[in-house]
Amino acid sequence: MAVLKVYAIRSRLDDRIKYTLNPQKTYCKGFPNLNGLPDTLTDAVNCFCDDAYEQMTRTKQYFGKEDKVLGYLFIQSFKPGEVTPQQAHEIGLEFVERCFGERFEVVIGTHTDQPHLHNHIIVNSVSFVDGRKYRSTPQTLYELRGISDEICRAHGLSVIDAPRVKAGKHYAEWRAEQENRPTVRGMIREDIDIVIAQAHTLNEFWDMLRARGYEIRINDRRKYITVRHPQAARFIRLRSLGEEYIPRRIAERIEAQRGVVDRNIRQLRTQWQDGRQRKKYRVQPHTPAPRSRKKLRGFRALYWRYLYMLGKVKKRKAPRYVRGELMAELKKLNRYAAQYYFLRDNHLQTAKDVSMYADALANEVDILTDRRARLYADLRRPGAEEKQIRSMAGQITNTLRDLRKQQRICTAIQNAAPAMEAKLAAALKEEKTIHAKTMGGKQYESRKRGGGPDAPHGTHGDRIRSEARSEGRGQSRGASRGGAPQREADRGKDGY
Numbered sequence: 001m002a003v004l005k006v007y008a009i010r011s012r013l014d015d016r017i018k019y020t021l022n023p024q025k026t027y028c029k030g031f032p033n034l035n036g037l038p039d040t041l042t043d044a045v046n047c048f049c050d051d052a053y054e055q056m057t058r059t060k061q062y063f064g065k066e067d068k069v070l071g072y073l074f075i076q077s078f079k080p081g082e083v084t085p086q087q088a089h090e091i092g093l094e095f096v097e098r099c100f101g102e103r104f105e106v107v108i109g110t111h112t113d114q115p116h117l118h119n120h121i122i123v124n125s126v127s128f129v130d131g132r133k134y135r136s137t138p139q140t141l142y143e144l145r146g147i148s149d150e151i152c153r154a155h156g157l158s159v160i161d162a163p164r165v166k167a168g169k170h171y172a173e174w175r176a177e178q179e180n181r182p183t184v185r186g187m188i189r190e191d192i193d194i195v196i197a198q199a200h201t202l203n204e205f206w207d208m209l210r211a212r213g214y215e216i217r218i219n220d221r222r223k224y225i226t227v228r229h230p231q232a233a234r235f236i237r238l239r240s241l242g243e244e245y246i247p248r249r250i251a252e253r254i255e256a257q258r259g260v261v262d263r264n265i266r267q268l269r270t271q272w273q274d275g276r277q278r279k280k281y282r283v284q285p286h287t288p289a290p291r292s293r294k295k296l297r298g299f300r301a302l303y304w305r306y307l308y309m310l311g312k313v314k315k316r317k318a319p320r321y322v323r324g325e326l327m328a329e330l331k332k333l334n335r336y337a338a339q340y341y342f343l344r345d346n347h348l349q350t351a352k353d354v355s356m357y358a359d360a361l362a363n364e365v366d367i368l369t370d371r372r373a374r375l376y377a378d379l380r381r382p383g384a385e386e387k388q389i390r391s392m393a394g395q396i397t398n399t400l401r402d403l404r405k406q407q408r409i410c411t412a413i414q415n416a417a418p419a420m421e422a423k424l425a426a427a428l429k430e431e432k433t434i435h436a437k438t439m440g441g442k443q444y445e446s447r448k449r450g451g452g453p454d455a456p457h458g459t460h461g462d463r464i465r466s467e468a469r470s471e472g473r474g475q476s477r478g479a480s481r482g483g484a485p486q487r488e489a490d491r492g493k494d495g496y
Contacts, residue, residue, distance in 0.1 A: 002076050002077065002078050002091065002148050002149070002151075002152050002157065003076070003077045003160075004074060004075070004076050004077075004141070004144060004145050004148050005074070005075045005077075006072055006073070006074050006075075006136050006141055006144075007072070007073045007075075008069050008072055008073075008136065009069065009070050009071040009072060009073055009122075009125075010068070010069055010070060011070070013053060013056065013057075013070040013071050013122075014053045016071070016073060016122055017052055017053050017107055017122050019120070020042075020073075020107055020108070020109040020120040020121075020122050021036075021037060021040070021042050021049055021052075021107060021109050022109070022111075023037060023039070023040050024113070025109070025111040025112065025113045026040040026041045026042050026109045026110055026111060026112065027039065027040060027041075027112065028040060028041045028085055028086070028110075028112065031086065031089075036049045036109075037049055037050075040109070041085055041086070041088075041089040041109065041110035041112065042107070042108065042109045042110075043089070043093055043107075043108050044105075044106065044107045044108070045093075045096050045097060045100065045101050045105070045106040045107075045108075045367065046101070046104065046105045046106065046128065046360070046363060046364070046367070047105040047106075047107070049107055052105065052107045052122075055105055056071070056105050056124040056126075059105065059124060059126050059127075059128045060124075060125075060126050062131070062356075063126055063131030065125075065126050065131065065133060069125045069133070070125055071122055071123055071124050071125050072122075072123045072125065072134065072136055073120065073121070073122055073123075074119075074120075074121040074123065074144075075118055075119070075120060075121075076091075076092055076095065076118060076119040076121065076148060077116055077117075077118040077119075078091075078116060078117045078118065078157075079116070079157075079158065080115045080116045080117075082157055082158065083117060083155075083157065085110055085112045085117060087155065088110050088117040088118075088119060089108070089110040089119070090155075091119075091151055091152065091155055091157075092108050092110060092119035092121060093108060094151050095119075095121075095147065095148055095151055096108055096121060098147055098151075099144055099147060100123055100134075101364075102129070103127040103128070103129045103130075103132075104123050104124050104127055104128070104134060105123075105124040105128060106121060106122065106123050106124070107121075107122045108120070108121045108122075128356075128360060129346075129357070129360060130347050184229050184231070184232045184236070185236065185240075185241055187229060187231075188227065188229055188236065188241060189241055189242075189245065191209070191212055191214070191229075192209070192241075192245055192250070195208045195209050195212070196250060196253050196254055196257070197257065199254055200254070201254070202247075202250070202251050202254065205250065205254060206218075209227070212230070213229075213230035214227050214228065214229065214230065215227065215228040215235070217235060224237045224238070224239055225237070225238050225247055226238070238250075296349065297349045297350055298349045298350030298351055298353070299343060299348065299349065299350065299351060299353075299354060299413060299417055300340070300343045300344065300348065300349045301349075302417060302420060302421055302424070303336060303339060303340040303343060303420075304340065305424060306336065306420050306423075306424050307333070307336055307337060307340060309424060309427055309428075310329060310330060310333050310336070314330055314333070329423070335412075336416075336420075338409075339409060339412060339413050339416075342406070342409050342413075343413070351414070351417070354410055354413055354414060355414075357410060358407060358410040358411070358414075361403050361406055361407050361410065362407065364403055365400060365403050365404065365407070368396050368399060368400050368403070369400065371396060372393050372396045372397065372400075375389050375392055375393045375396070376393065379393075
């Protein structure tokens with residue numbers, strides 16, 4: 001059984017890392033760790049324990065996010081006597097790899113100085129992949145606890161299936177109860193109990209509570225009903241007083257004494273429904289939100305323009321010289337398209353982004369390679385579970401295959417970019433020259449003044465010459481077919 005808690009680190013991240021990796025708390029003689037400190041139950045993911053703080057700081061500086069939350073501390077505690085120190089460390093390391101191994105730098109230390117073993121996990125708040133910050137919310141903590149429970153089940157540990165959630169008390173209220181002093185919440189509970197014993201309906205309950213000097217907020221803009229004691233300065237939610245003081249439970253308690261529970265619950269539902277029906281909406285003129293398009297830069301812009309030019313070449317819409325230069329590149333069209341989608345899916349634009357991504361891949365490949373080597377070393381030990389170890393090693397091998405494929409794509413992009421840039425510049429220059437000659441050159445102007453076969457309608461001289469040629473062809477055809485007398489008659493009619 002493992003219990004997971006999270007705390008935000010807003011200052012002195014280095015002290016938290018030192019405490020996590022403290023050799024006196026994580027001591028374990030002869031523990032074989034590759035990324036951690038010798039003879040300790042420590043390890044790191046996407047960084048090294050020796051300079052974890054410096055690597056996390058460089059990541060923050062690169063993306064310009066050095067303020068606010070610096071990191072998160074996760075504490076994973078185990079039931080005393082249920083796990084060994086090595087097993088606790090293995091569970092914590094598996095949890096880190098599944099939850100943060102792809103995007104964040106993490107250090108982990110298993111503390112053995114207490115009866116209950118627990119893992120201290122420090123997560124950098126800024127991702128080294130895209131610079132986005134990790135946001136810890138109740139929803140994310142719920143998901144992480146589910147993953148932690150799943151790993152514990154896989155290792156044969158007990159899990160809390162239905163945790164009991166108990167509302168905590170404010171320290172001032174707890175201290176007042178210890179000293180037998182009255183508290184505001186206690187006085188509100190007493191007044192509500194008295195009014196419930198006197199009221200016949202829920203509406204009468206609210207009226208009697210107001211008669212005692214309470215202010216009650218019930219409207220459609222509020223999710224919870226709040227009340228303020230006459231001697232208090234702040235409003236308090238009824239649900240914070242306990243399960244016996246939520247509106248539905250108050251209605252049930254009134255019904256138990258007066259036998260009108262159905263009517264009270266209907267009143268409560270109608271009250272909320274009427275509040276929602278009182279909402280008024282005004283029709284506003286349609287104003288579509290402006291769409292901000294992110295401008296492409298670097299390698300991504302180069303690939304986009306190059307693929308566009310190759311598309312023109314493929315459809316024979318590019319000039320002849322450009323087609324001749326880029327015809328051989330059509331064989332690589334699918335390869336270039338796959339590289340562009342790789343840049344788009346991983347949010348890479350500039351050469352620096354590709355280089356950093358390649359470095360991150362190399363680091364992850366090294367970590368997984370070392371981990372697989374440790375599995376193979378465990379396989380040679382007597383009594384090892386061969387099937388399970390080979391399955392884990394096979395998963396790592398598949399992951400390494402994908403990572404190395406991405407490394408090859410990064411290398412191909414870095415090698416192909418200079419040649420693509422040169423060819424694209426030459427093609428654009430030639431296309432611009434041809435366009436200038438076609439639309440604004442001397443050749444176009446001379447044809448426009450003199451007409452000719454390329455003119456849309458021709459000049460007056462062109463039309464005369466065309467009519468003369470057609471007439472000559474008609475006379476030759478007429479002479480061969482005996483049409484001369486008819487032509488002479490026509491001339492007489494015309495007066496020639």
